[in-house]
Amino acid sequence: MARKVNSAGIKLVQTFEGLKLEAYTCPAGIWTIGYGHTKGVKKGDKITDAEAEKILAQDLAQCGEQIEKCVNVPLNDNQFAALASFVFNVGIGSLTASSLLRRLNHGDYDCVPSELSKWVKASNPKTGKKVTLAGLVKRRAAEGELWLETDSGDAFLNSQDMPQQVHADDSRTIYRVAARSGLRVRSGASTSYDVIKVLPLDTQVYVIREKEGWAAIDTEGDGALDGWVAMDFLRVHQT
Known part of the structure; x- marks a missing residue:
């Protein structure tokens, strides 16, 4: 059975994609509907709330399957969800060709937030030039935060109190x-x-x-x- 994206990941995607029940063109000029769904969408298409939820679940399931095929290291639920949001937005081809995946598969978990932050440009449909979009900057930051958020339930790992003895990270690649x-x-x-x-x-x-x-x-x-x-x-x- 395919691994499911957790509620935090679903909420992140819903927040940044927004819900539109009628087809519209995204900032990159692509016809979109529901929660950022693009496949087969054309002008004039309409869906219901329930259909939008169903399509989102299917799209995220596909993202999850694609991630499991190319990521060779263990991921906790939040890490999996962060990558699912990323793939949902940029496509699996971008992930598989990225330095993010190469470094992650070498065990460099800490690189992911900074690697995500590189993916903030889109082509302006009017000029064809790649420009930084504020929405993408915010989304990559949110994905990075989700990646770093532990979901272990361990009271020590989840503590917000500042320890008075801190050690350097010696787990870098x-x-x-x-x-x-x-x-x-x-x-x-x-x-x-x-x-x-x-x-x-x-x-x-x-x-x-x-x-x-x-x-x-x-x-x-x-x-x-x-x-x-x-x-x-x-x-x-x-x-």
Whole structure:
């Protein structure tokens, strides 16, 4: 039986999609009806509240099935729901081709909120240019918050009180340099930037963020940016 999206995920989708019982064009110029349903929708279509709920359930079930096929790590209910909302909005093709999925499948759960926040642009149907939409910014933030919200019921994990002893996160994914002749570290994310230093083969680093095939790296594990390297020459460190 397919895994169901929890109530928090359903509410998130309903909130951001809104309910329209008559077909309309979304900001990207696509005919839409109900809670963001687009497949087969045409001008003049009308549905009832009950039909909108049924269609939403079917659409989310499909998103869930698609997620289960491509995500190879365990997800709690809120994490699953956050991805379902994302896929509902951008499509499964965007997820499967994303650095979000690649990093998540390598065990980097913490990257997801920041990876989600990249997906905030839509093509203006009048100009064809990609522009940032405020609604997408808010939706990605809400999905990121849902991703981080524990659903374990553990009183300690759910506590809002601030502990007086805090530890650094040592669970980040470690990468290693795979370039046999060494990997050039540059001051920016392209070959036009100066080389700061060269990291020997198998040097371990942390990736802070990615940009167009380049990775901002932390070589000391202190969270500070130490430069940029080509992502193609990094591999997840196998312990």
